[in-house]
Amino acid sequence: MSPLARSFYERVTPVVAQELIGCFLHSAVEGEEVAGRIVETEAYLEGDPASHSFKGITARNASMFGPPGIAYIYRIYGIHWCMNAVTGPAGKGEAVLIRALEPVLGEDLMRRRRSLQDRRLLCSGPGRLCQALGITGALNGASLDVPPLWITRNHERVRNVVISARVGVAKGREQMLRFLDRDSQCVSRR
C-alpha cells in the first residue's frame, strides 16, 4: 500500500477530510505496526473561529502552518493527544482532525495501550485513537508518508459518507465540516 503524497493534502481542506474517510492510518512507534481505517474526520479552516490557527501562529500550532502532509499533534485537557493531517498550501493554517478509526492491524497492542477490550472503543475518538496508536507530541510535525506515522489509500469505495456539524467546538458550530462513515460502528459519540 503506497502512502498518500503531499499533493493529496495540498487541496481544499473539506475535500481532503472527506477523501480521508476509508484511508488507513498506520503507526510504528516501538517497532510494532498498528493500523486503523479512518471513519471520522473534521476540517479546520483558515479564518475559522473553531480552528487553533484562528489567532495566528504560536509555538503550539506552528506545524499547522507548515507544509501539507505533516502531522499537527497537540495535547488537550492535560491528558489526551489529538492528531491532524496538515492540508492546503503551506502557511494557510488548515488541517484535518482524525477523530475515529476502525482497528485493522494490531488490535491486541491497542487493547494493551488502552487497557480496554471492546473493539469499538479502542479508537472511537481523537484522544482514544492516539493512545491506541501510541501517538504523542513527539510526532508533531512528522511527515505522514513514512514510518513511524503514515496514511495509505484504500481502494475500497466508502458507500455512505455522512456530513454533519463538528463535535466539541464552541464557535463555528454551524459549519458542516465533520465527515463520517455511516456504516462504521467505530465513530465517536454525540
Add this chain to the structure above:
DNA sequence: AGGATGATTCTCT
C-alpha cells in the same frame, strides 16, 4: 506571576 481555557475521556447516577 497568575488565571482562564480547552478540536476529551471516563465514571458515575
Add this chain to the structure above:
DNA sequence: GAGAATCATCCTT
C-alpha cells in the same frame, strides 16, 4: 446527562 480529572499554552496584569 452531569461532573471531575489535569496541565501546557496563551493572554492579561
